[in-house]
Amino acid sequence: MTRTTDGNGVAPVPRRLLAAATRLFAEQGYARTSVQEIVEAAGVTKGALYHYFGSKEDLLHEVYARVLRLQQERLDAFAGADAPVEQRLRDAAADVVVTTIENLDDAAIFFRSMHHLSPEKHRQVRAERRRYHERFRALVEEGQRAGVFSTDTPADLVVDYHFGSVHHLSTWYRPDGPLGPREVADHLAGLLLRALRP
Template identity: 65%
Template sequence: MSSSQSDVQRRLLSAATRLFAEQGFDRTSVSQIVEAAGVTKGAMYHYFRSKDDLLYEVYARVLREQTRRMETFAASDEPVGDRLHAIAADVVVSTIANLDDTTIFFQSMHRLAPDTRAAVRRQRRRYHERFRGLIEEGQRSGEFRADKPAEVIVDFFFGAVHHLGFWYRPSGELSAREVGDHFADLLLDSLRPTAG
C-alpha cells in the first residue's frame, strides 16, 4: 500500500475489503465500514466520496503497484524473455497477495458508476498494452513465435490470472511464488518459436 496513504485511508480500505469479502458489496453499508475502521463518517468522506470510491480504490491501489513493478522490470537491460517472465510471475504473486481485493473488485465491478468503471478499464488496458508490447518486441526479434497474435496471448494469460481467486488457497501445496513461476514458465514455453 502506498506510503502516502494516511492511517485513516488504510484502516478504511482494510475494513472495506474485509466486509466486502464477508458479506458482499451490496450488503455492506458505509456505517459498517466506518465502525469497523474506527473512524467517523466525516473522516471517511474526507478521503472517499462514496462506497463506490472505496471499491474502486481497493482494486486501483493493487493495479498501481503492479504497474510500478512492471515498469521497473520492463526497463531493465535483461533479454525480453527474462523481463516478460519476471513481470508474468510478479503479477501472479501480487494478485495472490491481494486476492481478496481483486476477487471483490471483479465480482462487484458492475456496481460502479459507468465513468469509474471506464477509468478502471483504461488503467488495466494500459497495463495489458505494456505487457503486449514486450510480447511484440520478442516477436520482432525472433525470440518469440510470431504466428499467434500478441493480443490473444495477453487475453489468454490474464484470463488465467483473473481466475486465481476461484481456486488458489494459501493453505494449498503451492506457494504464490511457485504458482507465479509456473504461470510465467507456461507463458514463455508457449511463446517459443516452433520448429520449422
C-alpha cells in the same frame, strides 16, 4: 517509502478505511456492506470516510486501483530493466501472479462487484487495465520482432491467455493449498514462455 503507521503506531485513516472495507466486502459482499459498518470497523467517523473517499463506491474503486497501481509500477520497472526480453517478460508474468495472490481479496471483490461502479468509473478502470495490458503486450511484441518469440499467435491472444489465468486465481487459489504464490507464478510464467517459443 510508504508510511504504514503514524508516529503512535496507528495506521493512517485512509489505510484503516481500505482495510476495513476490503475485509467486509470480501466477507459479506459490496452491496450488503453499509458505510456505517465500514466506519465502525475502521474506528473512524462517517465524516472521515467522506473526506478521504467521497462514497462507498470510491472505496470499491480504490480497492482495485491500489493493486493495479502497484502492478503497473512493477511492470514498468521490469519492462525497462537491462535484461533480455525473455527474462523481462518472465519476471513480469510471474510478478502479476504473485501480486494478485498477495491481494486475492481485492481481486475477488473487484470482479464480483465491478458492476456496481458508475459508468464513468467503469471506463476509468477499463482504461487503467488497458494501459497495463498494452505495456505487457509490448514486451511480447518486442520479443516477436527480435525473433526470440514465435509470431504464430498474435500478441493480443498471448496477453489474454495469461491474464485469463491471472483473473481466475481468486476462484481457486487457497493460501493453505499445496502451492505457494511463487510456485504458481513460476508455473504460469513457464507456460507463457513455452507457448511463445519459436
